Amino acid sequence: MARNFTPKVVTANRLREGDVVYLTAADTWTPFHHEAELIEDEAHAQMRLLHAAAQKLQVVGAYLADAKAGPNGPEPTHFREQFRTRGPSNYSHGKQADHPNV
Amino acid sequence: MYDYTDFDEAFVRARVAQFTDQVNRRLDGSLTEDEFRPLRLMNGLYLQLHAYMLRVAIPYGTLNARQMRQLAHIADTWDKGYGHFTTRQNIQFNWPKLPDVPAILGALADVGMHAIQTSGNCVRNVTADHFAGAAADEIEDPRPYAELLRQWSTDHPEFQFLPRKFKIAISGAPADRAVTAAHDIGLRMTRNAAGEPGFQVFVGGGLGRTPMIAHQVRDFLPVADLLPYVEAVLSVYNTLGRRDNKYKARIKITLFETGKAELTRLIEERFAELRPQFGGADQALLADIRAAFAMPALKTAATAPFEQAYRADPVFRAWADRNLARHRDADHAIVTISLKAHGATPGDATSAQMRLIAELAETHGHDQIRISHEQNVILPHVHKSDLPGVHAALVKAGLGTANVGLLSDIIACPGMDYCSLATARSIPVAQELALHFQALQLEHDVGDLKIKISGCINACGHHHVGHIGILGLDRAGVENYQITLGGDGTETATIGEKTGPGFAYDEIVPAIERILRTYIALRTSADETFLQAYRRVGMGPFRAALYGSEGAQDAA
Numbered sequence: 236m237a238r239n240f241t242p243k244v245v246t247a248n249r250l251r252e253g254d255v256v257y258l259t260a261a262d263t264w265t266p267f268h269h270e271a272e273l274i275e276d277e278a279h280a281q282m283r284l285l286h287a288a289a290q291k292l293q294v295v296g297a298y299l300a301d302a303k304a305g306p307n308g309p310e311p312t313h314f315r316e317q318f319r320t321r322g323p324s325n326y327s328h329g330k331q332a333d334h335p336n337v
Numbered sequence: 338m339y340d341y342t343d344f345d346e347a348f349v350r351a352r353v354a355q356f357t358d359q360v361n362r363r364l365d366g367s368l369t370e371d372e373f374r375p376l377r378l379m380n381g382l383y384l385q386l387h388a389y390m391l392r393v394a395i396p397y398g399t400l401n402a403r404q405m406r407q408l409a410h411i412a413d414t415w416d417k418g419y420g421h422f423t424t425r426q427n428i429q430f431n432w433p434k435l436p437d438v439p440a441i442l443g444a445l446a447d448v449g450m451h452a453i454q455t456s457g458n459c460v461r462n463v464t465a466d467h468f469a470g471a472a473a474d475e476i477e478d479p480r481p482y483a484e485l486l487r488q489w490s491t492d493h494p495e496f497q498f499l500p501r502k503f504k505i506a507i508s509g510a511p512a513d514r515a516v517t518a519a520h521d522i523g524l525r526m527t528r529n530a531a532g533e534p535g536f537q538v539f540v541g542g543g544l545g546r547t548p549m550i551a552h553q554v555r556d557f558l559p560v561a562d563l564l565p566y567v568e569a570v571l572s573v574y575n576t577l578g579r580r581d582n583k584y585k586a587r588i589k590i591t592l593f594e595t596g597k598a599e600l601t602r603l604i605e606e607r608f609a610e611l612r613p614q615f616g617g618a619d620q621a622l623l624a625d626i627r628a629a630f631a632m633p634a635l636k637t638a639a640t641a642p643f644e645q646a647y648r649a650d651p652v653f654r655a656w657a658d659r660n661l662a663r664h665r666d667a668d669h670a671i672v673t674i675s676l677k678a679h680g681a682t683p684g685d686a687t688s689a690q691m692r693l694i695a696e697l698a699e700t701h702g703h704d705q706i707r708i709s710h711e712q713n714v715i716l717p718h719v720h721k722s723d724l725p726g727v728h729a730a731l732v733k734a735g736l737g738t739a740n741v742g743l744l745s746d747i748i749a750c751p752g753m754d755y756c757s758l759a760t761a762r763s764i765p766v767a768q769e770l771a772l773h774f775q776a777l778q779l780e781h782d783v784g785d786l787k788i789k790i791s792g793c794i795n796a797c798g799h800h801h802v803g804h805i806g807i808l809g810l811d812r813a814g815v816e817n818y819q820i821t822l823g824g825d826g827t828e829t830a831t832i833g834e835k836t837g838p839g840f841a842y843d844e845i846v847p848a849i850e851r852i853l854r855t856y857i858a859l860r861t862s863a864d865e866t867f868l869q870a871y872r873r874v875g876m877g878p879f880r881a882a883l884y885g886s887e888g889a890q891d892a893a
Contacts, residue, residue: 251364252434253388292366295384313814315386315753318762322387323754325682325764328417328432329387 243280244271244302244309245287246319247294255319255330256294258287264294266330268320269308274299338401338705339484339629341449348492349446352453356380357439364436381452382438385757391430391438392455393445397465397483397507398426398708398715402695405706407448409688409695415441420691422676422684424748424799425504426464426708427455431755453491458499460490460571464506466514467709470630471671471717473663476526477534479509481627482563485619489564496571500578501586503571504543507536511828516710518542518551518830519802521588522570525828527557535559540570540600541592544796548832549589554601560623562608565615569608573600633703636720640668643721646728653728656739661724664717670724672702672716673709674731675738675746679771682764683749684712693734701727710799711748713741744780744788744853745771748799752792752809753816759792761809761816766790766845773846774853783853785866787826802826804868805849806833818845822852822879823871834876836883848883855882 245258256264257271265271274280280299287297300316302309311317322329341349356376363373377383381392393408400408408428412420415437416430423429433441445451454461463483470478486505490496496503506520517523523539536558542551558566574588577595585594592600646653662671674694676684686694694714698706701723707715719727731737740746747770750756752763767790774780789803793810800806806821817839824833840848853867855878860870871879 248384248388250370251436253384253432255387291369292364295370314816315811318753319386323431323764324762325754325768326417 240277241301243274243299245283245297246300247297250295271309273304273309349451353442353446360439378456381455385755388432391433393428393452394455394462395426395708396487397463397480398467400706401704402699404448404450405691405695409691411441411444412688419685419687422708422712424710424797425462426710458501459497460503463487464515466508467707467715468671469509471664472510473665474512475510477509478630479507481630483507484626485623499575500580513828516826519544523551529557541589543587543589544801546794548801550830552597561620564619565611566608569604569611572607573603635666638722640721643724646725656728659739660741669718669720672719673741674714674736675740676713677740677746678735678738679745679775680768683747683767690734690736697727742785744774744783744786748789750791750798760811761792763790763792763798763809769846801832816842836880851882852879855879
């Protein structure tokens with residue numbers, strides 16, 4: 236089972252602001268996908284998701300998203316998750332505006 | 338314009354207070370997200386891809402200047418300086434923060450607006466012909482009936498937990514500008530042999546994953562029977578509608594599974610029970626509501642400034658030819674303000690544009706504004722002599738695009754740029770189509786054309802009833818766009834037909850160009866519209882243009 240497991244990151248939206256965030260290995264929430272913990276084991280992924288879902292005052296709608304290792308950290312594999320790392324394509328709003336250097 | 342009564346005001350204020358408390362309890366942890374979610378949805382607050390989204394109802398698309406200014410104020414104070422007008426004649430704010438939402442709802446209540454029943458399995462915002470009260474072809478203004486339905490359906494205790502959401506659209510003219518055939522209930526004004534106004538009633542229309550054109554269940558419903566009849570439809574649906582499967586829960590499936598004859602019989606049976614219970618209070622209320630929608634005292638003046646500008650200024654002429662519609666008073670016009678500047682996001686208006694529209698409505702338009710399901714803004718009563726000035730002001734604000742009904746007047750849902758349900762993007766496809774055909778200077782040659790784009794199967798972008806419909810899907814992790822042709826959202830409503838396999842993101846604009854070049858080559862004259870040509874020749878030539886002759890066989 237573990238052999239076929241696609242690596243994951245835990246992602247959610249911040250409760251107050253709605254911003255997209257990712258769970259780091261240090262148990263903090265980061266706006267940057269590349270700072271997320273890349274989870275390569277299914278049982279560990281489920282544990283991390285439970286941990287995230289329990290943080291009811293920080294985040295909403297935590298889920299596991301497919302990811303892959305990249306030179307600067309985890310990268311999204313699906314276009315939906317790529318869009319979530321930066322914001323909409325019609326305006327420079329969201330992360331691409333809030334964190335222009337990333 | 339209907340003004341809130343003390344009852345409406347108290348109801349909306351009470352709801353704001355209630356939701357303020359609910360937000361506070363969510364933020365302090367007293368409510369879990371599972372508990373809070375249905376409460377926020379009841380108040381129009383969604384969590385989308387990058388942020389929360391607040392959907393505000395604009396009942397039957399009607400606003401006054403003060404309300405439009407308040408929307409601008411909300412956009413500047415709690416959002417990013419713009420709003421998105423939707424195919425449901427609502428406005429959506431894409432970036433509110435949860436702790437600010439109670440203040441936003443308070444600001445809406447200050448101008449008689451709210452976000453109630455813009456989500457959930459209840460009767461949603463009743464939509465209407467955006468030319469209501471002004472159109473030359475109108476039998477009666479449908480908005481008093483829409484307002485009556487709004488008051489009746491708001492917090493109606495029997496219909497707060499329907500099997501699924503329920504949408505009612507109403508049109509006052511033989512020309513259906515409200516897509517009534519694609520609604521759970523579509524009401525079209527008509528007259529009987531005695532000349533009395535009433536409704537043709539259609540039930541069971543809807544787009545989404547199972548698109549269906551509504552069936553007529555009554556050819557003439559007297560206006561006095563409106564509420565008991567609509568209540569009968571909802572009552573039958575509430576009992577029969579499926580709650581076991583979300584995808585089979587709309588009334589269109591109830592109709593399909595029950596059969597039109599049997600459903601009609603059940604509706605009539607229930608109507609016979611309900612009718613005597615309506616003792617006339619609804620008609621007294623309707624009379625009061627009607628007075629609020631009376632035609633304003635129209636200006637009398639010479640129309641010479643219009644004719645002069647029309648002769649002298651080709652830019653004004655082009656705009657007048659595309660963006661004006663016939664008013665019932667020959668010296669007035671209905672102005673459609675395009676929110677489809679080439680390359681812009683369909684339906685978006687900045688706060689500055691909202692304020693200008695408010696000012697023009699006050700100065701030249703009897704304080705009346707409408708939002709169309711086609712994501713444009715309407716000034717319904719403008720005297721012709723004022724049109725050159727209105728046009729000049731619109732041009733300065735980037736609102737003077739002369740493209741109503743043309744290729745670039747595209748409906749597009751927010752798609753995967755905002756919506757968490759979306760499977761692909763819609764907005765950039767709309768932007769690129771508009772810019773591409775502008776660069777080719779083909780738009781005017783192509784003429785009347787409705788392109789409608791949805792970013793998922795739920796079809797908020799009405800793609801099934803677009804002359805050309807585009808549906809964005811996720812095919813094995815890649816955006817893929819399926820094309821339908823021949824859809825029609827008017828009184829001759831038709832669901833478009835799929836051309837065949839879909840196209841990748843970077844192939845969709847060239848594919849649409851192949852369709853349109855084929856149309857130009859085969860049309861009998863420039864007067865034959867795309868839809869007429871499609872109806873004459875069918876899918877064959879377009880399929881061949883898209884896939885080659887071999888591909889056409891595969892696709893067929």
